[in-house]
Amino acid sequence: MSTLVSLLIGCVISIVSSIAASWFFTWLYYRRAGEELKNESMELRRLSEMLIRGLHNARILNAQFDAKGHPTSFHLSESVHESGGASESVSATVTRGGAADG
16 A cells, blocks of 8 residues: 555656646746847837937928937828829828827
């Protein structure tokens, strides 16, 4: 009987240790992946803000900025006039955290 109990205890210890190791390595992987994703999203935000500021400074679009200098909205309006008298125009407004007008 003690052999059967020893075998069951060994199985339980093996299962519990396998679950704990699996959980730990999964947690470690996702923590690292989350940090990498956070860093990548911060870099994309920085580059997007740089692009909006550059287009604003070149007077290609009209951007609004908050007190920290982050863009909150921008408006792009463009018209094309052809030599035959036809014309086309497009207008778009993008607002962070709100609805866009068109």
